[in-house]
Amino acid sequence: MNYTLMHKNIPVMDLMIDEITGSIRKSGTLYNPEHLPVAVGYKKGIVDRAALNEWWTDRSIPASRSGVKEALETLNVPNTKLLISRCYGLSLSDQYWVKPQNADLEWESINFFDNPFSEDIGDVLLGKPKKELDFDFSSPDNTSDGFLKKRWKIINGKRCLVKSGSPPFMQQPFNEVIASIIMRALNVNHVDYTLIWDEETPFSVCEDFINPDTELVSAWRIMQSVKKDNNTSIYQHYINCCEAIGIDDIRQRLNEMIVVDFLIANEDRHQNNFGLLRNAETLEWIGTAPIFDSGSSLGYDKLTNQIKSGKNLICKPFKKTHEEQLKLVTALDWIDFDKLRACEDEIRELLSQSGDYLDDERREAIIQSINSRIDIIESLSYTMYNYSDNIENDVDEDTAEDYTSEMKL
Numbered sequence: 001m002n003y004t005l006m007h008k009n010i011p012v013m014d015l016m017i018d019e020i021t022g023s024i025r026k027s028g029t030l031y032n033p034e035h036l037p038v039a040v041g042y043k044k045g046i047v048d049r050a051a052l053n054e055w056w057t058d059r060s061i062p063a064s065r066s067g068v069k070e071a072l073e074t075l076n077v078p079n080t081k082l083l084i085s086r087c088y089g090l091s092l093s094d095q096y097w098v099k100p101q102n103a104d105l106e107w108e109s110i111n112f113f114d115n116p117f118s119e120d121i122g123d124v125l126l127g128k129p130k131k132e133l134d135f136d137f138s139s140p141d142n143t144s145d146g147f148l149k150k151r152w153k154i155i156n157g158k159r160c161l162v163k164s165g166s167p168p169f170m171q172q173p174f175n176e177v178i179a180s181i182i183m184r185a186l187n188v189n190h191v192d193y194t195l196i197w198d199e200e201t202p203f204s205v206c207e208d209f210i211n212p213d214t215e216l217v218s219a220w221r222i223m224q225s226v227k228k229d230n231n232t233s234i235y236q237h238y239i240n241c242c243e244a245i246g247i248d249d250i251r252q253r254l255n256e257m258i259v260v261d262f263l264i265a266n267e268d269r270h271q272n273n274f275g276l277l278r279n280a281e282t283l284e285w286i287g288t289a290p291i292f293d294s295g296s297s298l299g300y301d302k303l304t305n306q307i308k309s310g311k312n313l314i315c316k317p318f319k320k321t322h323e324e325q326l327k328l329v330t331a332l333d334w335i336d337f338d339k340l341r342a343c344e345d346e347i348r349e350l351l352s353q354s355g356d357y358l359d360d361e362r363r364e365a366i367i368q369s370i371n372s373r374i375d376i377i378e379s380l381s382y383t384m385y386n387y388s389d390n391i392e393n394d395v396d397e398d399t400a401e402d403y404t405s406e407m408k409l
Contacts, residue, residue: 002028003085003098007035008107008280013047017098022060022081024053034283037096038217039224055221058272059091059143060084066149066166067127074130083121086137092152092159092208093143094215095280112140112152113159113212122151126164145272146293148172152208159208163295164201170357172295173204174350179264179294181346182370185339188256191292195350202357209290215280216289219317220271233391235318235328245285247276253288255329260291262322263373267314268296274317298366307365310372319393327388332381340374 001019005012012035014028027047036042040051061068061080068080077083088105089098092112099105108114118136125141126149140152140159149164165172176193183190193204210216219238226244228237235254242250261269273293277286299307306312319325344367351363358366 001085002101004101006097006099006107007032008095010035010281011099012036012096014101015052015098017085019082022079022084024049024056027052038221056084056089057081058145059089061125061142061144062147065125065147066164067125070127071124074124083137083142087117087139087142089143090140091143092140093210094217095212096215110138111212113210116154117152119151119153122153125149125151148295155205160205161208162196163204163206165203165295166301168357169300169362170202171298171300173202174354174358175264175297175300176204176206176293176295177350178298178347178366178370179260179291181343181350182263182340183260183291185343186256186260186335188260189253189288189290191290195353200355202354204295206292209292210277213279213281214277214286216275217278218272218275220275222276223271231391233318233389234394235389238318242276245276247285247287250288251330252334255331255334257291258318258325258329259332259335259377260294261297262326262377263370264294264297265299265310265313265322265369265373266294266297267300267316269294269316271317298369304359304362304365307362307369310369316395318395320395321393324388324393326380327386330387332377335377335381337374337378337381341371344371 002014002016004014011031013030015024016026016028017023018025027049030042030045030047033042036047037052037055040055041048061083063080072078072080075083085098088110089096090110090112095107095111097107097111118139120131120136121139121141124130144150144152144161146163148166151162153160153162163173163176164170165174173193173195177195180190180193184192191206191209193206196203196205222241223234223238226237226241228234232240239250239254257269257274260266274291275289277289278284279286313322315322315325318328347367347370348363351358351366354363
């Protein structure tokens, strides 16, 4: 079927989407190349279709999401890419969409920021049976990423993301709230998460930080927009890319993210769940996105003894270990350690609500693991702390790409 890729009301290019595979089969007339998705290039008016398809695939629900196979069977849909065009490719993370050619549609009348959307897809993704009559595919849940069960809901007029955890501990929703508590104490710009229960299952809830005028561009896309020199580290390459477009405070913002991820032992800060914000119409870069998606942390999938030992932690997005990544931090004088330590009571109170999912020993192990990392950061702040960066300890350069093809924030 033929469509026009739109950026709000701005036509970007014509394209053809295969109705069997959901892939972009053909790229047509290019109208406004400056509005192509970041890192999708073109030459002599011809768009790089492979890069465009990679961007399009990244909009789909990852095939590895918990419960997605069962959801597709319920919907009688062979793959998640086929769901995208059923909601015109609309998302709550940016302002791109596909308009069927010759259709009388306007962004103002169909976007999910200003208009209601169906909860039918969200229900199925959370394991509920499909509604047999009047099933409505018009939902931002068709273009949500990540491997955990999640859904968008309108709560008190606000677009909110409701996200589950993974068995047996269902710990990620608690971790999201713990990360929020820590970042408030550090005065770090972040998305605030709260905890709710539904049918005795914990979920984290956060409000969408994107509005009808802005959009999130992932670090992965920003880094792919400029070829990296083999002698430049991934960290420095991202710094260079950001400073080149006017993000002058990027080092301090990364200082904050790296410290937070160390404190919570985050194992999944991949290059698609942090990035920059820009204005969707003017394309002006606004600044760094608030820190979000921090649930895969604090030993969420480990045994209690492993949380206590703190060993064998996966590190992303720049270095292979948190210790090496911590060496990228250029300043620690912004940390109020008294406020940071005062978080313990609030964290303890939160974990006391976990019921049968987390026993007393596990709760205490989580708290003590945070305290021990605070001690490490405080010790570093008192010493002659030396910045260190080299390419030898970088994560594999294709980490984010491989991740998105399997799981994909």
